[in-house]
Amino acid sequence: MTEFQPRRAARVLLVDDADRVLLFHGVDPGRPDHRYWFTPGGGLSAGESAVGGAVRELAEETGLVRPSADLGEPVYQETTEFPFDGVWYRQEQEFFLLRVPSWSVDTTGFDQIEKDSIIAHRWWSIPELERTKERYYPDELTTVLRRVLGKD
Template identity: 35%
Template sequence: MSAEPAGPPGPDPLGGELRKVARVVLLDAQDRILLLHGHEPDDTADDWWFTPGGGVEGDETREEAALRELAEETGITDVELGPVLWQRKCSFPFAGRRWDQDEWYYLARTTGTRTVLAAAGLTELERRSVAGARWWTCRELTEAHETVYPTRLAELLRTLLDEGPPARPKVLDTEIV
């Protein structure tokens, strides 16, 4: 596995300790991206789409966390993790608390395209807040009216598909919701 690239320079704009998160930009053979559909645990109308991933646990690397989270949330294990594409700091309310995160987005590809995912490793909170998953084309993502995180994902995906992975991870704007 590759070494972790250096994080963005400068002070933490969110203040305090950031949760280390690894996310996966999973593409299939048709260049569709897999997104999970999430919502507030007690309000299914407050919903959004997001990439698989989650927090680093114990002494695991971000790469290990990315693969573990992908397997837990989707059942997909037949991937090879690629480079870090993007890094972003974000802060958002969810399930009654504020989450301050330092997220790294890894590229991964799969040859299979499951329509029914085996999300057997979800935590209790995830079982209450993840409603499903779907594969999106770049065009569908561009035309979507749903909330998607990171907010510029359609543009980022288009650049990735047109130009390939960046030579160094792109640092995205901090998102505070």
């Protein structure tokens, strides 16, 4: 039986005026052949609210500073289990939607883990995500985006 490390996280669906979502391209240091795309966000500190963590992570990972009120309520929640750098996590995560006209991503706020595990970023359209053979998380991303953007 796998021993899971519990973790709470907040993630942001950062969507531009062309309805493209920002994703980071990551690699698991413990499994260098495992590459995947994922939304900005990350683990919450003890006592940190999900929206507070989303605001903090957004600033650290993209350079975009916005007040909590701009993110509103979560648009999607899930519990996921995954390994990262040799540790198995059971992560409860909430996703927030933030629309921006456009944004030039600034990754100078990356911590060491992010510097070691994030190799690129790009803006993806829903059709591009639906066509790609590349792995992205959450698995339901296109369904969630279609729902929150009114494209379903």
